[in-house]
Amino acid sequence: xxxxxxxxxxxxxxxxxxxxxxxxxxxxxxxxxxxxxxxxxxxxxxxxxxxxxxxxxxxxxxxxxxxxxxxxxxxxxxxxxxxxxxxxxxxxxxxxxxxxxxxxxxxxxxxxxxxxxxxxxxxxxxxxxxxxxxxxxxxxxxxxxxxxxxxxxxxxxxxxxxxxxxxxxxxxxxxxxxxxxxxxxxxxxxxxxxxxxxxxxxxxxxxxxxxxxxxxxxxxxxxxxxxxxxxxxxxxxxxxxxxxxxxxxxxxxxxxxxxxxxxxxxxxxxxxxxxxxxxxxxxxxxxxxxxxxxxxxxxxxxxxxxxxxxxxxxxxxxxxxxxxxxxxxxxxxxxxxxxxxxxxxxxxxxxxxxxxxxxx
Numbered sequence: 001x002x003x004x005x006x007x008x009x010x011x012x013x014x015x016x017x018x019x020x021x022x023x024x025x026x027x028x029x030x031x032x033x034x035x036x037x038x039x040x041x042x043x044x045x046x047x048x049x050x051x052x053x054x055x056x057x058x059x060x061x062x063x064x065x066x067x068x069x070x071x072x073x074x075x076x077x078x079x080x081x082x083x084x085x086x087x088x089x090x091x092x093x094x095x096x097x098x099x100x101x102x103x104x105x106x107x108x109x110x111x112x113x114x115x116x117x118x119x120x121x122x123x124x125x126x127x128x129x130x131x132x133x134x135x136x137x138x139x140x141x142x143x144x145x146x147x148x149x150x151x152x153x154x155x156x157x158x159x160x161x162x163x164x165x166x167x168x169x170x171x172x173x174x175x176x177x178x179x180x181x182x183x184x185x186x187x188x189x190x191x192x193x194x195x196x197x198x199x200x201x202x203x204x205x206x207x208x209x210x211x212x213x214x215x216x217x218x219x220x221x222x223x224x225x226x227x228x229x230x231x232x233x234x235x236x237x238x239x240x241x242x243x244x245x246x247x248x249x250x251x252x253x254x255x256x257x258x259x260x261x262x263x264x265x266x267x268x269x270x271x272x273x274x275x276x277x278x279x280x281x282x283x284x285x286x287x288x289x290x291x292x293x294x295x296x297x298x299x300x301x302x303x304x305x306x307x308x309x310x311x312x313x314x315x316x317x318x319x320x321x322x323x324x325x326x327x328x329x330x331x332x333x334x335x336x337x338x339x340x341x342x343x344x345x346x347x348x349x350x351x352x353x354x355x356x357x358x359x360x
Contacts (some may be wrong), residue, residue: 001143004099005197006036006037006227007036007037007038007197007201007202007206007213008036008199008201009036010035010036010201011033013157016054017073017280023058025168029131030126032180034128035209035212036205036206036208036209037209038206038209038210038212038213039113039145040144040145040147040148040193040194041144041145041193041194041196041197042145042146042193043113043116043145043146043147043280046065046068046113046116047065047090048109049064049068050062050064050065050068060265062111064245065111066108066111066278066343068116069107069108069111069115069116070108072115072118072119072166073098073108073115073119074105074272075119075123076094076097076098076115076118076122076298077094077098078191079119079122079123079125079126080094080098080122080301080302082126082177082303083122083125083126083129083267083302084302086129086267086332087302088266088269089302093301094296094301095301096300096301096309096317097294097297097298097301100297100309100312101313102293102294102297102312102313102316103115103294103297103327104288104289105225106290106294107294112291112294112308113146113147114147114149114291114292114295115294116146117149117150118143118144118294118295118298120139120140120143120146121139121140121143121150122298123139124136124137124138124139124140125267129267133178133180133181134181136182137181137183137185137186137189137225138185138186138189138316140154140186141186141187141188141189141190141193142187142189142193144190145189145190145194145248148210149295151277152251152255152277152281153274153277153278154183154186155255155256155258155259155260156255156259156264156270156273156274156277157182157183157264157270158179158256158259158260158264159259159260159262159263159265160184160264160265160270161179161194162176162179163265182262183355187215187358191214194262210248211244212231213285213286214245214248214285214286215240215241215286216244216248217247217287217297218240218287219286219287219288219289219318219321219329220286220287220288220289220315220318220321220329220334220337221269221285221286221287221334222283222288222338222342223239223283223284223287224247224284224286225331225334228243228245230242231243240286241310243286244286247284247285247286250283250284251280251281254277254280255277255280255281258273258276258277261275262307267302268302268303269335271299271302272303272305274299275296275300275303275305275308278295278296278299279296279307279308279345280332282296283342284336288309288315288318289318290300290315290316290318290319291313293311293314295313296311297309297312299310305345305348305349306344307341307344307345307347307348310331310340310341310344311341314336314337314340314341315337317333317334317336317337318332318333318337318353
């Protein structure tokens with residue numbers, strides 16, 4: 001609204017006076033105020049809308065953002081019910097997301113935009129399942145431009161698109177046309193949205209800020225905390241700088257394995273692959289804020305797996321870290337959280353007599 005790019009200036013270095021700006025900076029703390037924004041442009045657009053309607057009031061901006069998030073949740077309810085009906089799944093499943101106390105607290109209450117990202121994603125999948133892949137690709141691009149997490153799902157569309165083969169001169173060949181166009185439109189949509197901000201300085205600041213979540217920040221992790229403990233025993237210091245570079249590679253390899261070696265030809269299989277991909281991503285992350293779990297919880301609605309519902313409740317144990325005496329993470333509570341989630345997931349995927357053996 002004031003011509004200040006959040007990708008080129010930090011809250012502490014912005015020189016334009018904004019109403020109640022010091023109150024905002026004090027509230028977010030030095031750690032957040034000293035870094036460039038990692039929110040993509042469509043997310044920034046919603047912040048601009050809030051500023052447009054309530055420029056001089058933090059409370060007014062909060063109300064506007066809350067209305068936008070609630071509208072996105074209603075959109076998720078609308079398209080979610082349609083897809084559940086199409087998949088012959090119980091319509092009531094969508095309420096595990098829509099009425100979940102965790103979702104109400106973290107999205108509507110704490111103003112996290114995972115719900116907006118998921119709204120564009122579910123809208124895109126609704127159109128894709130109806131064969132309207134062009135507009136589906138545009139909406140996937142918009143979803144990525146709210147939160148980057150849907151980038152993780154892009155390889156998983158490979159089998160869904162290439163399962164149909166063309167007959168050419170008596171031989172069956174994979175039809176790559178729709179898949180390549182789908183990816184191209186997503187790429188063009190994201191590029192167009194980011195275009196007004198593109199510069200070498202933007203690329204440097206944005207990539208460095210994203211890297212903080214892999215190589216600097218630590219919160220509510222699972223596998224990483226075990227690796228960190230082993231690192232302390234072996235070398236005597238925190239090895240996050242090294243591990244933070246390796247874990248994303250392992251996630252990428254896992255996702256590519258799901259894309260090329262798992263059967264993701266049907267809509268249900270696609271949802272299941274997306275659920276597995278994002279769950280492994282968070283299990284191998286160095287930082288897992290509570291609101292991140294909104295994505296696996298949402299995807300689980302369209303599958304037979306319920307471990308993300310368990311996760312949505314036990315993740316609230318991480319709130320303990322923010323006590324009256326400042327940040328103090330209790331690793332026993334973290335252990336309890338992930339013992340419950342991983343234990344239930346292992347039982348549900350591999351051991352439950354009600355489930356067929358999972359096929360990877």
